[in-house]
Amino acid sequence: MRNIDAFSSFHPLINCLYFILIFVFTMCLMHPIMLAISLLTGIGYNLYLNRQKSRRFNLVFILPMMLLAALLNPAFNHEGVTILMYLPNGNPLTLESITYGIAAAAMLAAVVIWFACYNAVMTSDKFVYLFGRIMPALSLILSMTLRFVPKFLTQIKVVSEAQRCIGRDVSNGSLIQRLKNGITIISIMITWSLENAIETADSMKSRGYGLTGRTAFAIYRFDSRDKMALIWLIYCTAYIAMGWLLNALYFRYFPVMKGADFSPFSISFMVIYFALCATPILINIYEDIKWKPSR
Structure with missing residues (x-):
């Protein structure tokens, strides 16, 4: 199977563990710099x-x-002591609520973007490989769910193009006719989704998926490169967790914004966190530099 980048060629355990760490730290560390x-x-x-x-x-x-x-957030959250102005309904607009709104928006955007990266790297076969023996039924359902959205979008484009060729697309006819055409496309997609789910379930059942003692071929091998990556992830996790427990990454927004003092000690945790987040990018850059002379 072709890998989309160098990091995706690592063992599925490394890929999965990396994204779990990123999701946890992104949602828990609300420091603006983090x-x-x-x-x-x-x-x-x-x-x-x-x-x-x-x-x-x-x-x-x-x-x-x-x-x-x-x-x-500032429209509904009025906590904070630094009042900038009063809204027409009489509620105060505070600096702390604005800052927290920006931080919450950044956290939400970061999670969504990292999840897009996860979908690109953690393919369904990697997910089934990791969790197929532990929880076969649930792993199959999750795998089908994660790959449903991109497959659904691809299929709906195919159906829409086919309907457009016979003049039954949502861009043809009057408003009522367009609604009918849209309902027809949705009906086709629902039928396709149900049939696809049944075919996938029957296919996996015919292969003996989930049966006790069933063996499966896997192309993944945990080599020395994966061991080094695992040591790096464990080191970063332990170091950042230590900074978290020691309040070196502490930051609050209410009632007054206050965070841990900047010092070489606190900055070191931010540097390690940056190195952790940038690990896939650094690996890809290293591989590009390594293979550039060979081209």
């Missing part, structure tokens, strides 16, 4: 993986979502 690191490195890795598609995704979906989240 959020900025996660967001920027996630955008960088997503651009490396998806190129032009990622640029459209960031502009069309991520940026409006961040703006919406940043604007909604």
Whole structure:
């Protein structure tokens, strides 16, 4: 199977563990610098993986979502002591609520972007390989769910093109006719989704998936490169967790914004966190430099 980048060629355990760590740290570390690191490195890795598609995704979906989240929080959250002005309904607009809204928007955007990277790297076969023996039924359902959205979008384009060729697309006819055409396309997609799920379940059942004692061929091998990557992930996790427990990465937004003092000690945790988030990018850059002379 072709890998989309150098990091995706690592063992599935390394890929899965890496994204789990990124998700946990992104959602738990609300320090502005840590959020900025996660967001920027996630955008960088997503651009490396998806190129032009990622640029459209960031502009069309991520940026409006961040703006919406940043604007909604101050409108409903009025905590904080630094009052900037009063809204027409009499509620105060505070600096702390605005800052927290921006931080929450950055956290949400970072999680969504990293999940897009996860979908590109952690394919369904990797997921089934990791969890197929532990929880075969659940792993199959999760695998089908994760790959459903991209397959659904691809199939709906095919159906829409076919309907357009016979003049039954949502862009043809009057408003009522367009609604009928849209309902027809949706009906076709629902039928296709149900049939695809049944065919997948029957196919896996006919192969003996989930039976006791069943063996399976796997192309993945945990080599020395994966061992080094695992040691690196464990080291980064332990170091960042230590900074978390020692409050070196502490930051609060209410009632007054206050965080841990900047010092070489606290900055070291941010540097390690940046190295952790940028690990796939650094690996890809190293591989590009390594193989460039061979071209």
